[in-house]
Amino acid sequence: MIDSRLLAWAYLSKVVEGPNAHLQKLLKEGHDVERIAFGIKHREEWIGEGLLKNTDSRYSIDTAQTDLETIAKLGGRLITPEDDEWPMEELDHAFGFAASGMSDHVRTYQDDALPPHALWIRGGNLRTLSAQSVTLVGTRAISQYGTEVTREFTQNLVSHQWTIISGGALGVDSVAHSEAVRAQGSTIAIAACGLDRSYPSHNRDLFNQIAKSGKGALVSEYPPGTPPQRHRFLTRNRLVAALSQGTVVVEAAWRSGALNTLSWCAGLGRIAMAVPGPVNTAGSLGCHERIRNGSAQMVTSADDVRSLLGAVGAMDSQTQYELNFAATPVQGLTRNELRVFDALDDRGEGREAASIATEAGLTLQLTIFLLIALNKRGIVKRDGTAWSRNAEMP
Amino acid sequence: MIDSRLLAWAYLSKVVEGPNAHLQKLLKEGHDVERIAFGIKHREEWIGEGLLKNTDSRYSIDTAQTDLETIAKLGGRLITPEDDEWPMEELDHAFGFAASGMSDHVRTYQDDALPPHALWIRGGNLRTLSAQSVTLVGTRAISQYGTEVTREFTQNLVSHQWTIISGGALGVDSVAHSEAVRAQGSTIAIAACGLDRSYPSHNRDLFNQIAKSGKGALVSEYPPGTPPQRHRFLTRNRLVAALSQGTVVVEAAWRSGALNTLSWCAGLGRIAMAVPGPVNTAGSLGCHERIRNGSAQMVTSADDVRSLLGAVGAMDSQTQYELNFAATPVQGLTRNELRVFDALDDRGEGREAASIATEAGLTLQLTIFLLIALNKRGIVKRDGTAWSRNAEMP
Numbered sequence: 194m195i196d197s198r199l200l201a202w203a204y205l206s207k208v209v210e211g212p213n214a215h216l217q218k219l220l221k222e223g224h225d226v227e228r229i230a231f232g233i234k235h236r237e238e239w240i241g242e243g244l245l246k247n248t249d250s251r252y253s254i255d256t257a258q259t260d261l262e263t264i265a266k267l268g269g270r271l272i273t274p275e276d277d278e279w280p281m282e283e284l285d286h287a288f289g290f291a292a293s294g295m296s297d298h299v300r301t302y303q304d305d306a307l308p309p310h311a312l313w314i315r316g317g318n319l320r321t322l323s324a325q326s327v328t329l330v331g332t333r334a335i336s337q338y339g340t341e342v343t344r345e346f347t348q349n350l351v352s353h354q355w356t357i358i359s360g361g362a363l364g365v366d367s368v369a370h371s372e373a374v375r376a377q378g379s380t381i382a383i384a385a386c387g388l389d390r391s392y393p394s395h396n397r398d399l400f401n402q403i404a405k406s407g408k409g410a411l412v413s414e415y416p417p418g419t420p421p422q423r424h425r426f427l428t429r430n431r432l433v434a435a436l437s438q439g440t441v442v443v444e445a446a447w448r449s450g451a452l453n454t455l456s457w458c459a460g461l462g463r464i465a466m467a468v469p470g471p472v473n474t475a476g477s478l479g480c481h482e483r484i485r486n487g488s489a490q491m492v493t494s495a496d497d498v499r500s501l502l503g504a505v506g507a508m509d510s511q512t513q514y515e516l517n518f519a520a521t522p523v524q525g526l527t528r529n530e531l532r533v534f535d536a537l538d539d540r541g542e543g544r545e546a547a548s549i550a551t552e553a554g555l556t557l558q559l560t561i562f563l564l565i566a567l568n569k570r571g572i573v574k575r576d577g578t579a580w581s582r583n584a585e586m587p
Numbered sequence: 588m589i590d591s592r593l594l595a596w597a598y599l600s601k602v603v604e605g606p607n608a609h610l611q612k613l614l615k616e617g618h619d620v621e622r623i624a625f626g627i628k629h630r631e632e633w634i635g636e637g638l639l640k641n642t643d644s645r646y647s648i649d650t651a652q653t654d655l656e657t658i659a660k661l662g663g664r665l666i667t668p669e670d671d672e673w674p675m676e677e678l679d680h681a682f683g684f685a686a687s688g689m690s691d692h693v694r695t696y697q698d699d700a701l702p703p704h705a706l707w708i709r710g711g712n713l714r715t716l717s718a719q720s721v722t723l724v725g726t727r728a729i730s731q732y733g734t735e736v737t738r739e740f741t742q743n744l745v746s747h748q749w750t751i752i753s754g755g756a757l758g759v760d761s762v763a764h765s766e767a768v769r770a771q772g773s774t775i776a777i778a779a780c781g782l783d784r785s786y787p788s789h790n791r792d793l794f795n796q797i798a799k800s801g802k803g804a805l806v807s808e809y810p811p812g813t814p815p816q817r818h819r820f821l822t823r824n825r826l827v828a829a830l831s832q833g834t835v836v837v838e839a840a841w842r843s844g845a846l847n848t849l850s851w852c853a854g855l856g857r858i859a860m861a862v863p864g865p866v867n868t869a870g871s872l873g874c875h876e877r878i879r880n881g882s883a884q885m886v887t888s889a890d891d892v893r894s895l896l897g898a899v900g901a902m903d904s905q906t907q908y909e910l911n912f913a914a915t916p917v918q919g920l921t922r923n924e925l926r927v928f929d930a931l932d933d934r935g936e937g938r939e940a941a942s943i944a945t946e947a948g949l950t951l952q953l954t955i956f957l958l959i960a961l962n963k964r965g966i967v968k969r970d971g972t973a974w975s976r977n978a979e980m981p
Contacts, residue, residue: 338865338867341867342867469878470866473732473739481887484863484885493866493872
């Protein structure tokens with residue numbers, strides 16, 4: 194039997210198409226999710242005029258039970274802010290920044306500048322997968338050049354334990370996802386429809402591979418049965434940008450949807466990047482325009498991307514400088530290094546990498562990658578398979 | 588018989604390899620050129636220890652007569668700061684800026700950060716040719732992409748009456764020069780050897796075409812007989828950058844000589860520009876690096892170049908804005924528009940374009956181009972073939 198609380202979340206996911214400011218407000222005020230669901234279903238006045246109006250056409254059709262059964266049959270689940278797996282850090286960072294109202298794009302699309310209330314998932318742990326991730330997007334009309342660059346960037350990034358996030362579309366998105374799978378890396382595809390559907394249908398096999406690889410995930414804000422519709426792509430794009438630490442547009446002409454994702458990226462306080470290309474074809478026009486007007490950083494390699502995102506192993510001179518002159522080595526740690534360091538026993542007891550990974554909320558591979566980097570810098574000790582803080586830290 | 592004054596300049600050009608700070612100082616102090624030449628030849632003390640030392644190995648060999656005969660046989664001439672044709676505005680702008688000492692590059696190469704004392708020329712009027720000019724340079728190892736881009740940029744620029752300046756090398760330089768000739772535009776090749784030589788010899792025909800086209804020029808700081816040597820290329824590069832209003836590196840990998848020219852461009856207060864290209868070949872690495880570190884503006888079309896250089900017909904919104912809101916229309920004129928406007932009779936008498944061009948020191952074609960633009964904006968009137976200021980200016 195399905196938990197009544199989860200049923201309430203599934204009901205809300207269906208009848209309140211996300212995101213929704215009224216629902217976010219009720220949740221923030223501490224109202225219980227089951228009470229909110231009941232209130233909407235029974236048209237209770239305290240729910241507020243706005244949310245009652247938003248749910249007017251859907252409130253009476255409760256498909257929560259069926260939707261949860263459908264996602265379970267697909268090997269998936271529904272996750273909510275109450276779950277450990279909820280990508281809290283990424284969403285807080287992104288929509289916290291958006292709330293500061295600093296971006297024209299966010300002001301224009303303010304109804305969408307809110308976190309999802311729940312997410313449907315097939316595949317691995319979303320929070321650990323997104324903790325070190327980068328979004329690669331671009332044109333559907335991908336060129337040979339775009340294909341080569343997308344592959345090169347993806348190979349380099351996954352070999353450094355970065356998860357590749359994209360929108361599952363044809364072209365750049367598909368090449369990024371499939372190259373990540375081929376290189377046995379992690380990838381997340383964020384859909385604009387229910388996960389019982391494959392859109393575009395051409396990518397059905399790819400999506401199944403991602404879901405079943407054990408190293409990736411398919412994610413949607415929409416319950417099973419939701420068709421892909423134009424407005425959902427635009428709303429979905431904010432999540433494609435929000436869940437990673439930065440977005441790279443690999444190839445995009447004018448008016449490419451990828452540029453919409455890039456605008457979200459900047460509006461959500463993430464690092465917006467674009468790859469230049471030949472100037473005598475239309476393929477990179479959109480990238481060049483964003484670089485020229487300063488709304489995207491130019492990146493010519495995956496090393497550039499990692500350097501801008503401040504990852505270990507690709508530190509720029511500024512980061513290196515800050516590290517060298519930090520008052521203590523710990524003050525010089527990057528965000529994810531700090532998560533690993535904090536997860537180590539503070540009395541010097543050794544701990545297994547798997548247990549550190551769980552504690553830190555990072556993938557096992559990334560955790561080991563970071564432990565080795567910290568070890569090289571004398572901050573972490575290794576004894577067999579046990580890792581601990583180095584008491585005689587430099 | 589050759590003028591004794593010109594013989595003195597030719598002597599100095601030969602025995603004082605340019606540029607030379609000591610000689611510049613004497614000239615600036617108002618010493619007569621014939622007296623200086625005599626002083627050097629006869630080792631007079633007032634010339635100063637520095638310049639006597641610089642001329643120690645060459646002062647006794649006076650080839651001035653022969654050198655002037657050689658250049659005359661080639662249909663060329665020697666020009667000096669005493670000639671109307673001396674590109675005074677460009678050299679003053681560039682080396683005046685350099686003297687401000689704002690650039691690391693200029694500090695490093697300060698011995699070269701001085702104007703030439705004389706220039707050997709085959710072809711058209713250097714001052715009018717360089718008045719609206721842009722430098723296109725790049726790798727000798729040009730790719731198909733580089734070839735296409737160089738051609739496109741050149742075609743567009745010459746069709747808008749821009750002179751193309753370059754260094755006559757194989758690769759980007761040659762494509763720029765020859766495309767300018769093919770499109771019946773103006774082009775200037777600046778050599779690192781005497782004009783009686785063709786370096787690279789492969790370009791002999793191209794150089795002759797430029798010299799004889801009536802719309803271009805070959806220029807060198809070095810008298811006939813001077814061989815091309817490594818240090819001369821680096822010294823020459825400053826002139827390639829100094830004579831135009833901006834330099835575009837079309838294609839350049841690491842350590843390309845074209846990047847040296849780009850550094851000069853910035854150090855001389857000119858607009859430094861670079862064209863991006865594919866990131867998965869080495870061809871555009873140097874361009875990307877300069878764009879990334881902010882030392883060159885990214886340009887993806889010749890329109891971008893003209894817009895950055897503030898030319899009419901390609902005004903960016905900022906320029907358009909300044910023009911629209913200038914207190915008077917004349918205050919909104921660009922540098923060359925002002926030269927044309929100032930050359931018009933201020934009592935409203937009509938004047939022929941050829942006479943305006945001479946007065947303004949611009950090519951006839953550029954002058955007509957600018958007159959038409961000013962006419963469209965109501966600043967200039969046309970009556971048959973006579974042009975005048977519009978008394979009822981908007």
